[in-house]
Amino acid sequence: MTSSNKPALPVIRRLPKYYRYLINMQQAGKKNVSSSELSRIMGTTASQVRQDFNSFGGFGQQGIGYKVDTLVTEIRHLLFGDGQPLPTILIGAGRLGTAVSQFLVRDANGYSLLAAFDNNPELVGKTLGGIPIRHVDELRSFCSQYHPQVAVLCLPREGATQLSSTLVEMGVKGFWNFSHYDLSVDYPQVMVENVHLGDSLMSLGYHMRNL
Amino acid sequence: MTSSNKPALPVIRRLPKYYRYLINMQQAGKKNVSSSELSRIMGTTASQVRQDFNSFGGFGQQGIGYKVDTLVTEIRHLLFGDGQPLPTILIGAGRLGTAVSQFLVRDANGYSLLAAFDNNPELVGKTLGGIPIRHVDELRSFCSQYHPQVAVLCLPREGATQLSSTLVEMGVKGFWNFSHYDLSVDYPQVMVENVHLGDSLMSLGYHMRNL
DNA sequence: ACATCTTTGACAAACATTTGACAAATATGG
DNA sequence: CCATATTTGTCAAATGTTTGTCAAAGATGT
Numbered sequence: 001m002t003s004s005n006k007p008a009l010p011v012i013r014r015l016p017k018y019y020r021y022l023i024n025m026q027q028a029g030k031k032n033v034s035s036s037e038l039s040r041i042m043g044t045t046a047s048q049v050r051q052d053f054n055s056f057g058g059f060g061q062q063g064i065g066y067k068v069d070t071l072v073t074e075i076r077h078l079l080f081g082d083g084q085p086l087p088t089i090l091i092g093a094g095r096l097g098t099a100v101s102q103f104l105v106r107d108a109n110g111y112s113l114l115a116a117f118d119n120n121p122e123l124v125g126k127t128l129g130g131i132p133i134r135h136v137d138e139l140r141s142f143c144s145q146y147h148p149q150v151a152v153l154c155l156p157r158e159g160a161t162q163l164s165s166t167l168v169e170m171g172v173k174g175f176w177n178f179s180h181y182d183l184s185v186d187y188p189q190v191m192v193e194n195v196h197l198g199d200s201l202m203s204l205g206y207h208m209r210n211l
Numbered sequence: 212m213t214s215s216n217k218p219a220l221p222v223i224r225r226l227p228k229y230y231r232y233l234i235n236m237q238q239a240g241k242k243n244v245s246s247s248e249l250s251r252i253m254g255t256t257a258s259q260v261r262q263d264f265n266s267f268g269g270f271g272q273q274g275i276g277y278k279v280d281t282l283v284t285e286i287r288h289l290l291f292g293d294g295q296p297l298p299t300i301l302i303g304a305g306r307l308g309t310a311v312s313q314f315l316v317r318d319a320n321g322y323s324l325l326a327a328f329d330n331n332p333e334l335v336g337k338t339l340g341g342i343p344i345r346h347v348d349e350l351r352s353f354c355s356q357y358h359p360q361v362a363v364l365c366l367p368r369e370g371a372t373q374l375s376s377t378l379v380e381m382g383v384k385g386f387w388n389f390s391h392y393d394l395s396v397d398y399p400q401v402m403v404e405n406v407h408l409g410d411s412l413m414s415l416g417y418h419m420r421n422l
Numbered sequence: 423a424c425a426t427c428t429t430t431g432a433c434a435a436a437c438a439t440t441t442g443a444c445a446a447a448t449a450t451g452g
Numbered sequence: 453c454c455a456t457a458t459t460t461g462t463c464a465a466a467t468g469t470t471t472g473t474c475a476a477a478g479a480t481g482t
Contacts, residue, residue: 006421008468008469010468010469010470012414012417013410013414015413015417016407016409016410016413016414017393017407017410019413020392020393020407020409034428034429034430035429035430036428036429043395044470045470045471045472046429046471047470047471047472047473048469048470048471050429050430050431050432051431051432051469051470051471053430053431054430054431054432058430058431058432060429060430060431061429061430061477061478061479062428062429062430062431062476062477062478062479063427063428063429063430063477063478063479063480064428064429064430064478064479065428065429065430066430078417079413079416079417080413080416081416081420086416086419095306095309095310095313096310096313096314098306098310099306099307099309099310099311100310100408102306102307103307103408103409104412107391107409108408108409108412109413110412110413110416111412111416149419150415150419173419174415174416174418174419176411176412176415180318181231182228182231184254189422191415191418191419191422193411193412193414193415193418195408195411196227196228196231197311197314197319197406198227198231198314198318198319199224199227199228200387200404200406201315201319201321201322201387201404202226202227202230202290202291202320202321203223203224203227203404204361204385204387204402204404205290205291205292205297205321205322205385206223206226206289206290207385207402207404208297208360208361208384208385208402209292210217211400211402219438219439220438221438221439221440245458245459245460246459246460247458247459255440256440256441256442257459258440258441258442258443259439259440259441261459261460261461261462262439262440262441262461262462264460264461265460265461265462269460269461269462271459271460271461272447272448272449272459272460273446273447273448273449273458273459273460273461274447274448274449274450274457274458274459274460275448275449275458275459275460276458276459276460277460
């Protein structure tokens, strides 16, 4: 019997990794994969793989394993919903913003980058890999017209708080925050993903010195 | 009695966040902080804060709370050891590499960036915020002379695997890997921190569509 | 058709983490 | 000096996650 509860948080955090490996397999023409094979690649146990997949619906055939295509489709659906990309804007077109926008356009699924904003007049009017850079003053009018749902924040700490309130007010539902500070908004309907490069670096340092 | 076991992994993952907030407090001149106050800021429970701090030594005074300075010192020691920065090199001086190097030099503690490498002759000879860009051909000779311990990989997938073997051979003990693929080395003494921007983005998307 | 091998799905046991509760220590105000 | 507030450290209970086990289903080779 297939469980129909929502997958637990640890499972969700593993989904992107499954997805990456499964896409690789799909591209390599692999049709089926067993939990034990996946577990070896993922560095976990076969038991966990099976339990993970069962938490969002039991496909997989005894004696054969799981169909790569089915898994890809299912996980893609979980991660990206109906496939409608989320309209996204980027704020802060400095070095980090440039790198992030490139990533968004070239390597990320499920998001469509509509525009970038900066308050530096020298940048305004240029493009970021095809995306026009506008002045932040145009933010409100842009939002009322195009209703972006996701905002990527690549600006210094100072600007971020104030700007995020404005954006929430304008209907933004998700933040991907690269500012060096923890953005937290009080509206329960708004999701924030704080990216702290420093955290993973500190983690690396800790493990290097203690393992 | 102060426990002297190593802190559990979840605790370690929280340390950078504690550290950030505590540094803020220190700069604001705050002397003491209670577990409940910290828990409110961190979004957890006071109980967890106390248990976390106890896992790496019980300081903190009943009736008062914890001394901010002591906490900062202790956590810094855990994260950065004796304060000796880890000699670091960066490979791949493209957009991402540029942004990451900037971050490393300006915003990260505990690492000193010695050099950057790229295979694009147009970049070689230029600098990355004061750090010279060299050709990857010089990598081996550079390593034998300067013995970097950490390598930051900002290059496309293809190059990464082969390069990492060379680097391990040359004595690199830690990788901060931004390639879009999971680097895994077989030497137990070598730490790898894979940074997948895409994962946090997929996570955001999932939560936006399912919450 | 049969025996054997592979593999899933389910469940329970083992393990890990978080939370709640409370005694003991310190501070504060009268 | 005493009563009351705060706050830690610790322990046990509650909760959450991972792992091991095994019957049943399907595949494979003879």
